[in-house]
Amino acid sequence: MFEKKILLLRLVFYSIRAYFSILTRALTTSFKRTYYQFRFPNPTKPEDSKDKNIIIIGASFAGYFAAKIIATSLPPNSPFRVVVIEPHSHFNFTWVFPRFCVVKEHEHKAFIPYGRYVPAELVRWVQARVERVEKEQVVLTNGQRILYEYLLVATGSGATDGLPSRAGVDEKKDGVVLLREMQDRIEEARHLVVVGGGAAGVELAADAKHLYRDKNVVLVHSRQAVMNRFGVELQVAALKGLEDLGVEVILGERLVSENVEGKTATLSSGREVRCDFLIHCGGQKPSSSILSSLTPSSITPSGHLSVKPTLQILDNNHPNIYVCGDVADTGEHNPNARHAMQQAKIAADNIVLAARGKSKQYKYKPHWAESVIKLTLGLDKSVTHFGKDGTELLFPAVENDLALMCDGSWRHWGVVPFEDEYGESKTD
Numbered sequence: 001m002f003e004k005k006i007l008l009l010r011l012v013f014y015s016i017r018a019y020f021s022i023l024t025r026a027l028t029t030s031f032k033r034t035y036y037q038f039r040f041p042n043p044t045k046p047e048d049s050k051d052k053n054i055i056i057i058g059a060s061f062a063g064y065f066a067a068k069i070i071a072t073s074l075p076p077n078s079p080f081r082v083v084v085i086e087p088h089s090h091f092n093f094t095w096v097f098p099r100f101c102v103v104k105e106h107e108h109k110a111f112i113p114y115g116r117y118v119p120a121e122l123v124r125w126v127q128a129r130v131e132r133v134e135k136e137q138v139v140l141t142n143g144q145r146i147l148y149e150y151l152l153v154a155t156g157s158g159a160t161d162g163l164p165s166r167a168g169v170d171e172k173k174d175g176v177v178l179l180r181e182m183q184d185r186i187e188e189a190r191h192l193v194v195v196g197g198g199a200a201g202v203e204l205a206a207d208a209k210h211l212y213r214d215k216n217v218v219l220v221h222s223r224q225a226v227m228n229r230f231g232v233e234l235q236v237a238a239l240k241g242l243e244d245l246g247v248e249v250i251l252g253e254r255l256v257s258e259n260v261e262g263k264t265a266t267l268s269s270g271r272e273v274r275c276d277f278l279i280h281c282g283g284q285k286p287s288s289s290i291l292s293s294l295t296p297s298s299i300t301p302s303g304h305l306s307v308k309p310t311l312q313i314l315d316n317n318h319p320n321i322y323v324c325g326d327v328a329d330t331g332e333h334n335p336n337a338r339h340a341m342q343q344a345k346i347a348a349d350n351i352v353l354a355a356r357g358k359s360k361q362y363k364y365k366p367h368w369a370e371s372v373i374k375l376t377l378g379l380d381k382s383v384t385h386f387g388k389d390g391t392e393l394l395f396p397a398v399e400n401d402l403a404l405m406c407d408g409s410w411r412h413w414g415v416v417p418f419e420d421e422y423g424e425s426k427t428d
């Protein structure tokens with residue numbers, strides 16, 4: 001009990017410090033922008049600027065945030081310019097995918113327009129996919145080559161099974177269609193089997209059972225506890241939340257095969273469960289292959305990219321390549337968007353320092369409070385969890401927004417919820 005009180009106190013201090021750090025950065029950025037406008041009313045780029053690119057690959061939590069920091073930190077007469085390469089038409093707000101796989105009529109909110117968050121005049125935006133990175137250039141899948149002075153790899157991770165973890169498509173209209181198809185299939189299924197007891201599987205199974213009370217929802221997980229990568233108290237709370245809703249949880253079993261015609265799924269013990277629709281909510285894979293020819297030694301067995309504490313890639317031949325977010329091997333057990341953004345801050349600041357010819361580099365140190373998770377347990381309940389060295393803090397809450405406060409995320413990324421030039425007709 002005493003440890004919990006201490007942890008709570010530390011969390012309060014951490015939150016105050018984090019709040020002041022956000023405030024200071026916002027004020028500094030705003031002051032810098034005002035000064036630059038006054039000092040350089042008609043900025044001109046030096047002749048050679050076309051070669052002095054700072055390329056950011058991937059514009060999700062890590063890359064989009066880093067793009068903003070770098071773009072707003074460089075003075076207008078800087079020879080450097082920021083180039084963002086991202087295949088998605090919209091920011092994919094993955095957190096709400098499990099919910100919108102089940103609940104209808106909010107799916108368009110999961111794809112947020114890339115908008116005013118990074119002022120358009122400060123970046124060159126390339127909607128494309130990088131095929132590989134070479135020593136001084138990146139090669140896109142369309143064959144185009146773009147030179148770089150500095151490179152930030154923020155390619156995150158991808159899910160081999162698509163939804164509910166990733167949409168697996170680039171255009172919003174296609175993502176919306178996939179979510180709607182998933183909603184329909186879940187609605188039609190009498191017996192739903194969800195494989196994987198991590199956050200996505202727990203949330204999806206709980207939502208499906210909550211919305212469709214007469215459906216048979218089974219969650220199969222290979223470990224002895226759901227949410228096994230987190231603390232025991234969260235594991236217990238998640239299991240209770242599922243069982244209270246009536247989800248059947250089968251632990252310590254793997255899916256062996258699915259008989260679509262016979263409408264059954266066979267588990268490792270030989271047990272068969274009835275199954276009209278099966279959803280894989282498995283793990284994710286770091287998207288590091290673009291560096292496999294340039295620096296194979298930097299790719300860990302898990303597929304992450306090894307980094308130095310400065311978030312430069314762990315290969316002294318490439319001190320101008322930085323990595324942040326889910327793809328970086330920074331030692332977190334449960335990497336999340338907060339880690340990604342903290343790392344983005346360090347990597348972006350370090351690139352700006354290096355571009356200004358400074359030798360100083362900041363170091364990334366993970367903080368336990370960043371490993372927070374908010375897990376929904378049905379449509380009207382959630383539990384927020386913090387943990388450190390075996391001590392856990394759980395904050396249960398009542399939820400009353402089916403769209404999981406997506407509007408706040410739209411505002412965070414500088415756009416008005418839910419205004420988007422993307423039209424419904426495009427999905428037809």
Ligand SMILES: Cc1cc2nc3c(=O)[nH]c(=O)nc-3n(C[C@H](O)[C@H](O)[C@H](O)COP(=O)(O)OP(=O)(O)OC[C@H]3O[C@@H](n4cnc5c(N)ncnc54)[C@H](O)[C@@H]3O)c2cc1C
Binds near residue numbers: 058
């Ligand atoms: C279902 C789900 C729910 C989650 N819920 C939460 C939550 O509640 N709270 C939380 O903090 N975290 C949550 N997370 C984790 C969080 O989403 C990730 O930690 C975060 O997205 C990592 O951000 P990132 O920028 O490193 O990578 P990603 O979000 O994976 O983005 C990588 C970007 O790189 C782009 N990219 C990839 N390859 C290439 C290439 N070759 N060329 C160009 N671009 C490329 C991709 O298109 C993508 O936009 C959740 C994750 C999932 C899947």
